[in-house]
Amino acid sequence: MLVVTKKDIEKCYSLKECIDAVAEAFKYFSAGKVDVPLRTQIVKKNGRDTFLCMPAFCEEKDAACVKILNMFPNNIEHGLPSINAQVLNIDANTGVVNAIIDGNYLTQLRTGAASGVALKYLARKNCTKGALIGTGAQAATQLEAMLLVRDLAEVLVSDLNFERAQEFASKMQTKLAKYQTKIKAVKTGNEAVRDADIIISVTPSHKPVYDFSNVKKGATICGVGSYQPQMEETPAELVAHADKIYFDAKKAVLAEAGDIIIPLQQGLIDESHLQGEIGKVISGELVGRENDEETIFFKTVGIAAQDLMTAKAIYAKAAVANN
Known part of the structure; x- marks a missing residue:
């Protein structure tokens, strides 16, 4: 199983590539080709800090993943990321988890890419x-x-x-x-x-x-x-x-x-x-x-469709770089 860090991603994958992956994710999602349950969300009593779980699967792309993500907005005041996450990339044919990918950086990439896609088509x-x-x-x-x-x-x-x-x-x-x-x-x-x-x-x-x-x-x-x-x-x-x-x-x-x-x-x-x-x-x-x-x-x-297509693309490149 690969452990893919932010540095690993930066070496082999770009935001430009992620914009293409997220555009594909949106297209497949709207066509009903990605199974994305509404994410599970647990909010602490302060109404601010949130625990999230986001699974996704696309049979046509042989892609599956689960992202575990926690959002704590006040972390920024303490020099910590407001989002902490990991993505489990899954072999869709065997169910084996083949990679743990830095979910903080993956989230930053795919979230930026969402705006990139929107601006590309709408601005x-x-x-x-x-x-x-x-x-x-x-x-x-x-x-x-x-x-x-x-x-x-x-x-x-x-x-x-x-x-x-x-x-x-x-x-x-x-x-x-x-x-x-x-x-x-x-x-x-x-x-x-x-x-x-x-x-x-x-x-x-x-x-x-x-x-x-x-x-x-x-x-x-x-x-x-x-x-x-x-x-x-x-x-x-x-x-x-x-x-x-x-x-x-x-x-x-x-x-x-x-x-x-x-x-x-x-x-x-x-x-x-x-x-x-x-x-x-x-x-x-x-x-x-x-x-x-x-x-x-x-x-x-x-x-989660964004995480799915991004994780699949990152894993493909990281696996090659790791061999």
Whole structure:
């Protein structure tokens, strides 16, 4: 059995490859070809810390895995990852666990890749400015995903802790220098999103992290951080006024995503406002962006199909590298 660490993954697998794997995951999932039970979720009494178990199986791809994942948002204050996870990759023909893969980094890759896929299919072609709100463990791959799929001149970064945003922006400016994009920290979410073509928020906030009035028409917004019904990092007004709303998995979003659940409960939208799953846009069953004036919102809570296709791809490359 292979033990695949973050360093092992970095040596043989890229975010660009992961975007392709996640696009395939979304497409297969929406076609009903991946068995993904709604993830098991146990929330501690503080309403914040969460234990998750996420199995998945795709017979057509001979792929099976289980991810065990724990989300503790306050860990960031102690210099620890807010997400801790391991993925068990399983031989679908024998049931043998053939690899334990670093689930923290795999999650970062596949979560960043989800935004990358959404932006690839839904964002305007001529984007020049991006905004990233939140600088936790998931932020780096979110930022790189933006830069992989659109040629951005500038990305403004904000966080509740401005010093942390500055440190993140400085580090990413060096790490992602090959993209020749200016990465700058700003003090507020509103400053970050103003005039942005692409907005990604990746926070566990229970209240909106920017105001809808600062979002320009034609922007593409990815809500990544809200994964419980009471979380709401995206303004309800934005969701209500979006021309189109897409997501990774309808059942999961309606069960878990406060960004969608809260506007529904408030009567600002109903299910007729929800265009559908990104997988159907990829397959051509649904129309995506039709013009540069459409404001489009994409919500992802993360589904095990993403872990499945990513783990399968990582295992294939790691197994070769290990021989």
